[in-house]
Each structure stands twice: as structure tokens, then as C-alpha cells.
Amino acid sequence: MSTEVIAWPRTEESSRPLVDRLHAWVTTVDHKRLGLMYILYALVFLVIGGIEATIMRIQLSAAHKAFVSPQVFNRMFTMHGTTMIFFVVMPLVFGLANYLVPLMIGARDMAFPRLNAFSFWLTAFGGILLYFSFIGANGLYGAGNAPDVGWFAYAPLTSSTFSPGHSTDFWTLGLLVSGFGSIGTAINIIVTILCMRCPGMKLGKMPLLVWLNLVMGGLVILAVSPLSAAQIMLLIDRYLGGHFFDTQAGGSAVIWMHFFWIFGHPEVYVLVIPAFAAASEIIPVFSRKAIFGYPVMVAATVCIGFIGMSVWAHHMFTVGMSSNANTFFVLTTMAIAVPTGIKIFNWLATMWGGKIEFKSPMLFCTGFLFQFLVAGLTGIMLGAAPFDWQLGNSYFVVAHFHYVIVGGIMFCLFGAFYYWFPKMSGRMYNEALGRLHFWLFLIGFHLTFDFMHIPGMLGMPRRIYTYEPGRGWDTWNLIVTIGVFFQGLGILVFAVNLLLSSVRGKIAGNDPWDAWTLEWATSSPPPAYNFAVIPSVKSRRPLWDLKHPEDPDWEYE
């Protein structure tokens, strides 16, 4: 690849008036700006969702506590779940994909820049619409509430009989709108990856992050479409006299569950595969070794994508499916442990024999490896259907999926954030604060989610606003609540680090990590056109080839 010109001198942005600069952000079609907006938008909602979680945890810190009313509690868990899935983790992974995919494949932008902007604004308005329910539902109907049907909104609780007023409509429409945004972005990512790669970058030479985002894009299209269809059917039920899910008129509650979980389970992989993607870039660089078993990692991911489409009904082991159906979904669920295990072993093998430097990104990725292992193993327990008859819908499940989403995905994404922060902002983050964030969050995470498994095994169901004394749940719940404050403190340190470093951090330079993929070949932050000269590559690690002309990768691949 060429190194002569990576960027022309930058024009001075800050001399323009503030209004002009803001306007430029609103009207931008630049994949990097949209990526950053996705990320910032997600961080705002992360704080909101975190506050909702804190309210729930205070309420549950002791038996028969009356911190909030049952109605408020039910809104909190509905909004917390919906927010964290659709308006925190999804925008975060889309933001990272948006920012990184074109840079990593040596492209100047996404394939459809205007679709990209349109998708972002749809997602953004979806979230705002959902939160407008706190005031809007009240103003329009006098019902005065936010959605309170749970994030998977089982029928017939969502029917107009049991959910009068408009709160459920805000939920439905918010997700429908942001769902179209997600599908748009997914199409964009797929087309970009398939059509915009720089010369020499065959499919087999793409960085793993790009491969994994390709699989993620495919899953989004397959998963979000049934959800959108179900939301439309629900709207028809509620306003046009349809009876899809209206059990009082012969509809089926179970059909909603199938629709929801055929979205809901692949959605887990939509969220976790981009997290894997980040880990697959960070772990090699901080271990100073090439990723172990690249073709196997790709195959395992594609495999997860396919099997992931066939496991949805393991969320429904208790709804009275036949023993044959239960057995089938046990098989598919356990089968998916195999490719997932392969990935963990490959990351481990990448670290093996390396020279591991535990900077913040690597700390978070190591935490991820450990926690994702635990999440996978509790997943196997839940996948054994009879065990699930006990553990399903209990706090054990809540602990399990938070282990996946916080312990796995969020740890990776924090790692990703620190890793690419120098590229995105041009400045280095504060390493000491990064470590403090890691340790606070790690302690908080384990206090909260390790101990949350236990009340589940002692019979505590999820979504209860209070519980009876004498069940042996009190102590555990108190510990869980204490952990939340450590996590909150960690996030505070993160926010401080982010704000301080983006203004006063050391200038990072183009390639602070001595890394190997194309985004580090351009300036930090990259110019609008990314690369002055489109690079051409010969291997999966073009910058390694450049730095080690005596021993280039392409001789081995």
C-alpha cells in the first residue's frame, strides 16, 4: 500500500460559527460523523437506562420496600430493557460499524451515505418517540404513563383491553421506526462490505471486524423484519379490529412469542457479534500476535449466524410446547455452544505465547473473555429445558443475560471505545482513569450480577416490584443493589475521562497502538475522505506488512 500521502492538511473547522458547525453535523452524510452521533446518542441513553435500573434496584434492596409504586416499577423495567437493547447497544454497535468498516476496508464512505444518515435519524427519532410517552401518553389520553408491558410485551397484555391508552402504541411505534433505521443500516453495511473494498482486499483478507459486521448485517435483516411485522400486526389488532394476538377473539398469544423471539434471539447475536468483532481486533494487537485461526473464526461466526436463527423457542420452554419441540430447541441451543467455544479458544490461543500489554482496551477484553465464558455456561444450564423450567423467568435468567450484555458486550464495547478513541478524537484518553473505570465497573458488575443468580435459584421470579420477607432473598438483593452504585461510579469516571481527554488529552498520532489494520494508516481523526490515495493491500494485516517488509503476512496466508 501507499504511504506517501495519508491526508492533506486539515482546514481549520473551529473558526466557523457554532450554528454552522451544528448544522454541518445535522446534515452530514459522513460515515464517521454518523458513527460518532450513534455512539453519543447511545451514551445518553445508557445514562437514562442506568437511572431506570438504579430505581428498580433501590426498590428491590429489601423486602416490601415502597420506594416506587408498582406501576412506576413496571414502567421502569419495560423502559430499561427496551432502552438498553434498542437505544444503547444497537446504536453503539451500529456506530462502531459505521465508523470503522469503511476505514478498515479502505473505502471513502459507506455505499449509501444518504441512506446512512436517514437510518441514523430514524433510530434517533424512534428513541425520542419512545421517551415522549412519559409526557405524550398523558397529554393525549389522560392515561399518564410510559409503556409497562415488559420489553417483550407478551400478548394479550398489549391488547387494548389490558393496555388502554397510548403507552403501548409509543412502544410499538418507537421500535417500528427505529427498526426501519436498523434495516437500512444493515443493508448499507452489507453492500459497503461487498462492494467497496480496496484493491487486494478479497473476502478472505478482510479484518475480522469487517467479517463479523457482515454477519451482523445479515442477522439484522433477518431478525428485525419479523419484529416489524409483529409490531404492525399489533397495531392492526389495537386499531383496526384485527385478532392476531387478541385471545378474547380467538387470537394466539403464543404466535406473538414466536414472532418476538425469532427476532429476540438473533438480536442477541446482532449485539454480541460486533462485540466479538472488537475483541478480535483488540486482543491480537495487545498480544502482539496475529489472530489465531482466522478462517475458523470466520466460519464459527457464520455458523453462529445460521444456528442463531434456529434457537428462538428456548425462550419458550415453559409455554407448553410438545416434548419433541422442546427437545429440538435444546439441541440447537446446545449446538451453538460449539462455535462460541471455538471463538473463545481462538482468542485464548491468540494471547498464548504473545506479549500481552494490559492497557485499558485489553483489560476490558480480558474481563469480557472471563464473563462471556460464564454467560455461555449459564446459557447451557438454561438451554437444558427441564433446568429452564425452574430457572426460566427467574432472576437467574436476568443475571445470565446481563452477564452476556454487560459482562460480555458492554465490556467489549468499552474496550473498543478506549481502543479507537485516539482515532476518533485525535487525542489519547487518560490511562489511569481508564483503569479506574475498569476496576470500579468490574467490582460493581460482579457484585451485582454474580449474586443475582442466587435469588433466582431460590425461586425469585423476575419483574416483581416487591417480594415477601422470609424467602431468603433479602441479603442477595441488597448486595446486588450495592453493586449498582459501583457500576454507576465507573460510568462517571468513564464520562469524565471522555470529556477531559477529548479536550485536553495528549495528541495521539496516527497509530498509537502500533496496530495493523487500515484505519491506523490515516490521520487521527481521519479526514472526510478517509484516504488521500486509496490503499491496496496484500494481506489481512497491511500495516504489519509495511512495518515488517522482511517478514510480511502475505507469505503465509
Next chain:
Amino acid sequence: MVSTLEVFCFQIFQMGILMQSTLNNPAKRPLLKVLPILFCLAPDCFAEAGVFSSPTNIFAPASTPANSIFGLSLFVLAITATIFMIVVSLLTYAAVKFRKRTDDDGREPAQVYGSNQVEIAWTVIPVLIVVVLFMATARVIASVQRTVPANALQVVVVGHQFWWEYRYPGLKVVTANELHVPVGSPTALKLLSADTDHSFWVPRLAGKTDLIPNLTNGTWIDPQETGLYLGQCAQYCGTQHAKMLLRVYVQSPNDFERWIQEQSQPAHLSAAVSEGRRIFEATACMNCHTVAGTPADGRFGPDLTHLMSRDTIGAGVATNNHENLRLWIQDPSAFKPGALMPAMGLNDRELNAVTAYLETLR
């Protein structure tokens, strides 16, 4: 304890059959002898450590379905714990051993791109583990789901927002919130819902099964010891999902027979409380509640024919005593904000009269 041991021996024996080619004689493998003992010690530790004591502990089974699940649970826990230990050791070792040293020479480590042999190894071994886990699981699914005992007592459970209705077809008994079953013999529960989704979960007796409108589900229990078993609704069903508590009274056959006898009678009506009865039947009370032997035959709320035979009111939220009952009639939201029973707006005299009437329904 003994039954647990049997379950495990059987389980391990089954494993042995599944892996015949590699394990010809399971009885002779030392590991296979030790494992069941370990499994049986673990639950005792669970049950006896004070912090884990709970009336709803899933690791303290007292009925066949719960017991089968318990057996499988320990098997799965043992396998996952082993995997955990191995992988965490490797991860810790790698993180400590391969750290960059302070005296590092700055050269890149040897670049290893992969190895087909190890990839195959860590594909095949997990596949084998999955096969074993799957077989064990499939067997328990079949043993719980396909083998509802034929001679079981039939009870219909109807989930309501936010209480439980129990009907004993053929025995002319209808009651609410407190299920009575005989010890030592099976009871089959037919699960229906009157409104939203619910889930019947008494952890010591069986796993949970959902009650879904327009769908007939079933589960079964055969409690081995008399006593009170607790649980609660395990599928979010609306505002008061948290206070939809389950109480299962397991009685000796004689006690159960007597209970059925009493419950199948119409209400004992007393002339002394005729004013309360008049108010009950002149207000909306009777639209929702049944008192057998009177014109009150509503089915929206719990059957009150033998209200005073129950220990609790409001689906287990409060002890059934005079003060609580009176307060409940005055304002149910004092106990359960969001419960569907409205405050009837009775004055003190009416309230006392209705309470007195209900207190005669034994």
C-alpha cells in the same frame, strides 16, 4: 436423599449406555462411582447453609418432576463447572505467563496463524460434551412431560389478574389461592387463563408452566411430604404480578378427604349476619364473587363460599384476620395497588356488617 442417589445412579448409568463404545462397564469406572456421591453432597450443602435456606429453593425438591429436574441440574452444573475451571485456568495462566515483561526487548513475538490439529480438537471435544448433555436433557424432558400418571387427581387451575382459581371437577369444590392436594399421590393440574399470561411455579414441586389464554397447558406434582409449599406467578401478568402468590397445602389422605368434604358443602348461612349478606347481595360484590347457596354467583373474583377456611386473603398478600379482611373490603389497594377489586365505598356500619357476614363463611 436416597431417591436423589437413585436418580443420579440411573442418570450416570444412562450416560454409560450412550457412550457404550468408550465406556463398556460404567459400574467399574471410579469417576462414575464418585460423581453421584458428589452430586448428593452438593444439595445438602445448598440446603443446610443458612444463607441458602428458602421455602422456594429449587435445590430442595419434594416431588418427582422437581426431583428429575434437580438430578439433571446437578449433572449440568458438574459439567459446566468443570469446563469453567479448565478454561479459567488457561485464561489466568495466559494472562500471567504471557504478560509483556518490564525488561522486554521490544521484538514482536513469534507469529502463529493457527493450527488445524488444535482447531479440530477444540471442535470435537465440545461436540461430544454437547451430545452427552443433549441426551441427558432429552431423557428428563420425556420423563417429566410424557409421563403424567394416569390415576392422578384432576385439578383445573385458572390464572386471573392477580389471583388463582382452583376447581376440582367431579368433587364440586371451587376455591382460590390456596391449593390443597393429597400427599404421596399424583395430582394433574390443567392450566388455563382467564385474561393474560401467567405461570404456575412452586419450585419444590415442579418447574414452571405458563397459563395462556386460548391454550390448555398441564403439569403434574406428587408431593412426598405434607406441609405448605410456596411459589408465585412467574410470568409478568400486569400491575400486581408480584403479589400473585401460590400456596400449596399438601395433606395426609384423611385430612385431604375431610377438606374436600367441607369445601363441597354450600355456605353455612347464619341469620345473625343477614344485614351483611343483604349489603353483599345488593352491591356489586355479588357480580364478581360466588357464595354457594346464595344468589351470589359471580366468577370474576375468588369464590368466597369457604373464605374463612383460608389462611390468607388477596392471593397470599395478608393473613386472613378481622382487621385485614375489613381493610381489604374497605380498600384493596391498601394491600395491592392495581388489584382489580374496587374500593366499594361502604360506610363503617356497612363495612362491619359485610365483614361479619364474610367471617361466617367457614
